[in-house]
Amino acid sequence: MSSEISTYIESLLKKKDRDNNYKFWKLDDDQSKAVTGICLIFGVLFVIGLFANLTSV
Numbered sequence: 001m002s003s004e005i006s007t008y009i010e011s012l013l014k015k016k017d018r019d020n021n022y023k024f025w026k027l028d029d030d031q032s033k034a035v036t037g038i039c040l041i042f043g044v045l046f047v048i049g050l051f052a053n054l055t056s057v
Contacts, residue, residue, distance in 0.1 A: 027035065
């Protein structure tokens with residue numbers, strides 16, 4: 001009976017370890033390119049907004 005309990009506890013611990021691995025985002029190649037592109041677009045828009053504001057003052 002104790003061996004069954006120990007194997008059950010071990011299986012729960014292994015499952016918990018696997019569940020912890022999925023708490024972080026894992027981006028594929030296409031997804032990382034999309035995130036990079038969005039960040040670059042916002043960065044360019046921010047810089048353009050700064051220049052537009054500085055030239056009007």
